[in-house]
Amino acid sequence: MGAxxxxxxxxxxxxxLQPTSYLTSADDVSNYLEPYIRNAFEQLAAADYPYNTSFYDVLPGWSVNISCEYLKxxxxxxxLRATNLFKAVQVYYGYTEQYCVKNCPESSWSPPNDFFWAKCTNSTDLLTPKKSKCNQTYVGYDLKMFRPxxxxxxxxxxxxxxxxIIFTQGSIDPYASGGLTDEIPGIKNGYLKGIYNFHMKRAAHHLDLRQPNTCDPPQVVNARYQIVRIIQCWLTPSMQHCAKYPYEPDSLPKDYEYNGECQYILYGFPWNQTDTMSSTTSSTTSSQSNTMSSQSNGSSSFFISIFAVLVLYIAAFALNVFSS
Structure with a gap:
């Protein structure tokens, strides 16, 4: 349309757009409108939380789903395509905001961007503008100081x-593309050295670090709980559940959608979570106690039997003595 x-x-x-921000050429569309649109989708993806937030801007819960409805x-x-696109990005920018594009380019994340910049083909393309920015930002900067x-x-x-180290990866976090996989050296079986990597479904950017909420996906809730328990073992190794630390993390629970009212949870630990390892340990301890009890009962029965035989033997011996 900009042609x-x-x-x-x-x-x-x-x-x-305000008259001072009118697009006057195809280059304006590429340089200003496209980053403005891209920024909205990038931020929506990062802040796609299950409840209303004002972290980046005032956003509804599951804002990506709402934005995508306009694109359908x-x-x-x-x-019509442009109108749908406008409505989709306004889920992020808001309908009451004064819109500007050409005069407010700083509102967008301009390329290059570590995770969203599709134009870089190699590391040289990515580093060149960063070197240039260093020269502009720091007085007396020498490119020899640049250490990639x-x-x-x-x-x-x-x-x-x-x-x-504890890592968390959200399945709908756009930064997850630069996250850690379990196959990286030191991550697989990393729990043996206290390294944990939790992969949480339907979790956007650092959702696990936000205030707990009743609408948090179950895997986020459980990951938080396990993380607290792990850190407790770092700080207070004498705690009961730390007896077998470092231990393998529990599998995260199945995902499901919560349809109730979203409310922040204050002072809610352990958030109705239980420690599988602890319960297993408790069961083992209980089983061991039962076994010891059975062994004890068996030993008692054995000694009682021996005592009874001795009594009978003495009684028989006494009868023989007196009868003779």
């Missing part, structure tokens, strides 16, 4: 020599 004036006029009207509407021509391998040199790119 001709009629299309540009339509976009200016549909996106409710009739799109038989470009104007510093993290790898200082910390390494695997976890074979690390310990006591």
């Amino acid at each position: 001709n004036q009629e299309g540009l006029d339509s976009l200016n009207t549909i996106f409710q 509407a009739d799109a038989s021509n470009n104007k 391998d510093a993290i790898e040199i200082l910390y390494g790119f695997d976890f074979s020599t690390t310990s006591n």
Whole structure:
């Protein structure tokens, strides 16, 4: 639509742009409108929480689903497609906001972006603009100071020599594409060194770090509980459930949707969660106690039997003595 004036006029009207922000060329569409739209979808994806929030902006619960509903509407021509797109991004920006594009480019995440920039084809393309920004930002900066391998040199790119780290990955977090898999060296069976990696369904960006809510997906709730228990073992190894630490994490529960009212939970630990390992330990302890009790009862019966035989033997001996 940005290829001709009629299309540009339509976009200016549909996106409710102020005259000072009117799109006047196809380059304006690429440089300003597209990042504005992309920013909305990126932020919606990151903050796709199950309840209303005001973290990035005022957003409804499961905002991505609401935004996508507009994209499913009739799109038989470009104007309808643009209108649907406008409605979809306004789930993030809000219908009452003063919209600006050309004069407010800072409202968008401009490329390059670590996870969303599709234009980079190799590391050189990604690093070049970053080097340029360093020159602009820091007085006296020398490109020789740029050390793209510093993290790898200082910390390494695997976890074979690390310990006591907890990672969480949300299945609908756009940053999950840069997250850790269980196959990375040091992550698989990492619990032996206190390294844990929880993969939670329907969890957006750092949902597990937010205030607990009744609408949190069950895997997020359980992961929080297990994380608290693990940290307790780091801080207070003498706690009862830490006797077998480091232990393998429990499998996260099956996912299901909560249809009740969403409310924040204050001071709610342990959030109706139970420790499978602890219950197993308790069962084992109970079983061991029963076994010991049975053994004890068996031993008592054995000694009673021996005592009875001795009594009978003495009685028989006495009868023989007196009868003779």
